[in-house]
Amino acid sequence: MKNNKKGNRKVIIWSIIGVLAVASGIALYAMPKKTNYTEVKPMVGNLATNYSYSGSVEAKNRQTVLADKTMQINEIKVKEGQQVTTDSVLMTTVMGGEIKPKIAGEVSTIYVEENAQLMPGSKLIDIVDYSDLQLKVQVDEYDLSAVSIGKDATVTIHSFSKDVSGKITDVSKEGEYANGVTNFIATISLPKDSNLRVGMSAEAKVLNQSVSNVVLLPMSALQFDANNSPYVLIKDSNNNNTPKTVAVTLGINDGVHVEIKSGVTANDTVLVPPTVKPTGFGSGSPMRQSTKETATPQGSSGGAKGQ
Structure with missing residues (x-):
């Protein structure tokens, strides 16, 4: 009997210990876990959005010099790569005629040989003025308001990652319909630059919207509720730094940064959950910039940069 009582006592003790262990585990699991937020400080700066169009230089x-009548070439007086003016004699005919270009430029291609018999309309020589280059881009009908004549454009030459300043000099009055939309041709003048070559690919950026001295946040700091309304989590120093949900009103964005019209000030600290990796700028750090971004901190000498 004594042994049975001792055995029962041990079972009861271990049962109590087991219940306490399970209860402790449940309590620990049920306790709220601390979230490691990333702190982001809003910045006051400038922001711009741009239309972007691709084309080639x-x-x-340029002029393709053609035979204006039946002729036989006597002598070719120039060679490819030679600079010529409108007074230069390009070639002569056996009948004593002289052929001159209508533009100044460089002889890019010679199509004929001496003593060749030619029919009217035959190609003789190509003359190209490489000192005066331009960029032609396609603009769809919905963007025509952004590409008025005289408007500035920032042109990025892809091959050497260089930006040059251009100006819109012409917009075609007739468009071409394709795939449900009508496209027009905008012509952008380019500055004289010895590095520029005909055929280089380029991207033209034309200003759409810009704002100055506004509150900016990385777009990754934004969150959205079930109604797709934007909000952020703000550090609340009056409540043990517990995050406070604050609705925000948004302005323009460039895909990286967004203008905050209301809800957040530059004095706030925005908390970003660990599932979201903020980009742009962080706590106490200057705003990240590259040739693709348009946001600039207040006081920056760079101003608003196009995209």
Whole structure:
């Protein structure tokens, strides 16, 4: 009997210990876990959005010199790569005629040989003015308001990652319909630059919207509720730094940064959950910038940069 009582006592003790262990585990699991937020400080700065169009560099002036009648070439007086003017004699005919270009430029291609018999309309020589280059881009009908003549454009030459300043000099009055939309051709003048070559690919950026001295946040700091309304979590120093949900009103964005019209000030600290990796700028750090971004901190000498 004594042994049975001792055995029962041990079972009861271990049962109590087991219940306490399970209860402790449940309590620990049920306790709220601390979230490691990333702190982001809003910045006051400038922001711009841009329309972007792609094209290739071409010469503004070029001429293909053609035979205006039946002729036989006597002598070719120039060679490819030679600079010529409108007074230069390109070639002569056996009948004593002289053929001159209508533009100044460089002889890019010679199509004929001496003593060749030619029919009217035959190609003789190509003259290209490589000192006056331009960029032609396609603009769809919905963007026409952004590409008015005289408007500035920032042109990025892809091959050497260089930005040059251009100006819109012409917009075609007739468009071409394709795939449900009508496209027009905008012509952008380019500055003289010895590095520019005909055929280089380029991207033109034309200003759409810009704002100055506004509160900016990385777009990754934003969250959205079930109604797709934007909000952020703000550090609340009056409540043990517990995050406070604050609705925000948004302005323009460039895909990286967004203008905050209301809800957040530059004095707030925005908390970003660990599932979201903030980009742009963090606590106490200057705003990240590259040639693709448009946001600039207040006081920056760079101003608003196009995208």
